[in-house]
Amino acid sequence: MSDPVLNLKGVTKSYNAGQPNEVSVLRGIDVTLAVGEVVALVAPSGAGKSTLLHIAGLLDLPDAGAVVIAGEDMTGLSDARRTAARREDVGFIYQFHHLLPEFTAAENIVLPQLAKGTARAAAETRAQALLAEVGIAERASHRPAALSGGEQQRVAFCRALANAPKLLLADEPTGNLDPATSDQVFEALMALVRSTGLSALIATHNLDLAARMDRQIRLDAGLIVPV
Ligand SMILES: Nc1ncnc2c1ncn2[C@@H]1O[C@H](COP(=O)(O)OP(=O)(O)OP(=O)(O)O)[C@@H](O)[C@H]1O
């Protein structure tokens, strides 16, 4: 058996610890994602979905507990090692695309590959192939402002997968789109994830989309509860 792609063990997180306005958001979270598993994270607004994803994606640190990615315990890594692990092992997708406005769609997918040390020609080939997979190859030279919301989000998916991560984390990836576009863009994301055998944890308010994933986990009062 290969190691789980993601293992959160007893993760806790509070904001404003020790102050009157302390909020205890995560109170001991255990999550395991097997290789190739796509899991929906459902919870009401403010329950801590983004907090959990940021900790799993090494963008934020837990107060206690461990974050293990593909068998490697990320707890206690130096900032430099954590940044490298984030760049190489994790793809992150936000509700809003966060593409760099002054660069084209293709360049937005090339840049993270250059940061990892990939040669430019190989990075450009990969960017073009990813754009083709999500159905927008002909938009490669457009800047984000010249793309529709659905197209922007497809580019953001390609960027998240640019460095062939082990784990994909998505925070309401279709939350900004109208229902019909959201459906199509979600299907494009699922096709991309399935074709690469990636493991993904995807936060969503949309129970219909959640039902199309392998499994759902629910966050309530700081704990994972049965769905
Ligand atoms: N930097 C911060 N400082 C203080 N409190 C915070 C901070 N970030 C988040 N919180 C609080 O933590 C709780 C969880 O926030 P989080 O953003 O993780 O929720 P969420 O489930 O992603 O919500 P949404 O569905 O609205 O995106 C909220 O009560 C929020 O106000």
Ligand SMILES: [Mg+2]
């Ligand atoms: Mg959120």
